[in-house]
Amino acid sequence: MPNRAAWAEINMGAIAHNYREIRSRIAKGAKLCAVVKADAYGHGAVAVARVALEEGADYLAVATLSEALKLRAAGFTTPLLILGLVEPESAREVVDGDITQTVCRMDLVEALSKEAVRQGKTVKVHLTIETGMGRIGVHPKDAAETAKKIAALPNVELEGVFSHFALADIPDKTFTRNQVKLFQEACNAIEAVGIHIPIKHIAESAAILEIPDVHFDMVRAGIIQYGLWPSDEVTRPIELRQCMKFCARIVYVKTIQPGESVGYGRKFIAERETRIATLPVGYADGYIRAYAGGSVEVCGKRAPIAGRVCMDQFMIDITDIPEAQMGDVCTLFGSETLPTDEVAGWANTINYEVVCLVSERVPRVYVK
Numbered sequence: 532m533p534n535r536a537a538w539a540e541i542n543m544g545a546i547a548h549n550y551r552e553i554r555s556r557i558a559k560g561a562k563l564c565a566v567v568k569a570d571a572y573g574h575g576a577v578a579v580a581r582v583a584l585e586e587g588a589d590y591l592a593v594a595t596l597s598e599a600l601k602l603r604a605a606g607f608t609t610p611l612l613i614l615g616l617v618e619p620e621s622a623r624e625v626v627d628g629d630i631t632q633t634v635c636r637m638d639l640v641e642a643l644s645k646e647a648v649r650q651g652k653t654v655k656v657h658l659t660i661e662t663g664m665g666r667i668g669v670h671p672k673d674a675a676e677t678a679k680k681i682a683a684l685p686n687v688e689l690e691g692v693f694s695h696f697a698l699a700d701i702p703d704k705t706f707t708r709n710q711v712k713l714f715q716e717a718c719n720a721i722e723a724v725g726i727h728i729p730i731k732h733i734a735e736s737a738a739i740l741e742i743p744d745v746h747f748d749m750v751r752a753g754i755i756q757y758g759l760w761p762s763d764e765v766t767r768p769i770e771l772r773q774c775m776k777f778c779a780r781i782v783y784v785k786t787i788q789p790g791e792s793v794g795y796g797r798k799f800i801a802e803r804e805t806r807i808a809t810l811p812v813g814y815a816d817g818y819i820r821a822y823a824g825g826s827v828e829v830c831g832k833r834a835p836i837a838g839r840v841c842m843d844q845f846m847i848d849i850t851d852i853p854e855a856q857m858g859d860v861c862t863l864f865g866s867e868t869l870p871t872d873e874v875a876g877w878a879n880t881i882n883y884e885v886v887c888l889v890s891e892r893v894p895r896v897y898v899k
Contacts, residue, residue: 533894536780537812540865541574543582544899545772549756550586552769556739558746563587564732566753567602568594568614573817573886574757574775575895577605583756584609592751596621596630603628612657612691616667622646631655631690635669640681647686656681657691657730660717662710664697674717675724682726691730691749692718700737700762707738711745737761740768759871759882775886776865777818777893781829783809784849784857793846794838798823806850808834810861813843817888818863821878828862828869829855 550565557563565583567576580591580602592612593599599613612631619642625632626646634640634656647654658678661668669677674692681689694714699707714733721728732749734742739750740761754761758773786806793799793807810827812818820840826833827847834847834855849855864874864885871882878885 533896535811535894536782537810537816538778538894538896539573539889540776540778540896540898541578542772542774542776542899543578543897545758545774546574546579546582546756547586549758549771549774550583550588550752552771553739553752553755554587556743556769557750558743560748561734561746562589562730562749564590564592564612564749564751565756566592566614566735566751568592568598569887570598570891572754572757572883573889575897576602578895578897579756580605580607580609590749596624599630600624600628603630610655619643623650626650626652626654631657633657633659633667633693634681635659635661635667635677637677637680640684640687644684644687653686653688655688655690657693658689660692660694660714662694662713662717662733663706664695666695668694671713671717671720675720675726678721678726678728679724689726689728691732692721692728693730693732696733696735696738699735699742701764704742707742735761737765740765754883757886759886762881763872773865773867773871775871775889777812777863777889779810779812779827779861779863781808781849781855781857781859781861782811784855792838795841796839799838799846799848803850805837805848806853806855807837808847808849808855808857809844810847810863811844812863812893813841813845815842815890816893817890818845819878819888821880822874825874825877826869828866829859833869834861 565588567580570576571579590610594615596617619639622642643654659668731747734746734750736753736755758771787801826835832852834849837846837848864871875882875885
């Protein structure tokens with residue numbers, strides 16, 4: 532059991548099920564890259580990566596060097612791609628860890644080459660192409676020349692070329708199709724100068740679901756691994772199961788009288804004799820102030836949040852749930868009747884952010 536009265540329950544059976552569903556959608560011959568950045572979107576990178584590989588993932592991807600090193604320290608030898616850029620000064624750790632590095636800056640590639648020569652190893656890199664995300668990547672017209680420069684450096688293998696969709700999770704795929712066109716033109720230009728790219732990839736969760744002709748050599752599964760949809764506009768051709776349920780026990784119950792208040796700013800003032808329960812979770816745990824106005828589930832019923840969410844605690848009104856008592860487990864999100872998407876709506880955000888916000892101090896409890 533967790534060492535505090537709050538925890539995130541992670542259903543590993545649901546994660547395994549989701550991988551099987553995802554694989555059923557992937558074009559024949561395409562590899563599966565499991566994106567486990569941000570501690571696997573809050574679910575636990577080491578645990579999720581283990582299930583991903585058991586279910587046939589070919590590659591893992593993270594966002595930062597520290598995330599990659601954590602997986603290597605845990606014993607993973609699987610190909611591992613850092614999707615973001617690192618500083619050239621980090622080349623030694625990248626090469627030493629046999630990590631595949633995203634590149635679009637020649638100073639980084641040169642540092643990787645120099646370090647690979649020093650260590651007597653070959654470092655793999657994936658060149659990222661800017662097709663419309665506006666984040667990182669070389670312009671498509673510069674792709675071939677950049678690839679030539681990379682290929683000319685010693686001890687560097689240009690294993691992959693990739694890009695990222697900005698708008699694939701809506702019905703209108705016009706912008707997405709233009710991104711595909713730019714990406715294919717860049718890849719063709721690279722091939723035209725005699726450089727073969729073994730792994731071309733652009734498809735993420737939405738494209739896995741809806742655009743099979745862009746699966747190319749590899750797809751990157753993100754949010755759908757965790758049983759959540761990229762948006763409420765995508766089609767749902769597979770069955771996904773939510774994997775994270777955020778829970779907390781009631782640690783204190785009191786009755787207040789009309790006119791008495793609860794929490795910072797006195798935003799909740801009792802209009803009747805009111806039973807208030809305290810939960811030991813707050814915004815430092817990732818249950819943010821923007822959720823005030825929402826509710827939790829206890830005894831199969833909804834209890835509204837009373838007042839503001841504090842750093843480490845928040846209160847709920849259980850007046851209309853007389854059976855609720857100290858020690859009862861409340862679901863904060865992640866059940867069938869209190870889904871993560873609903874909580875995201877309270878904060879005018881997306882399900883990705885809700886699960887990623889759950890902080891490290893919330894114990895993860897893994898169940899099957």
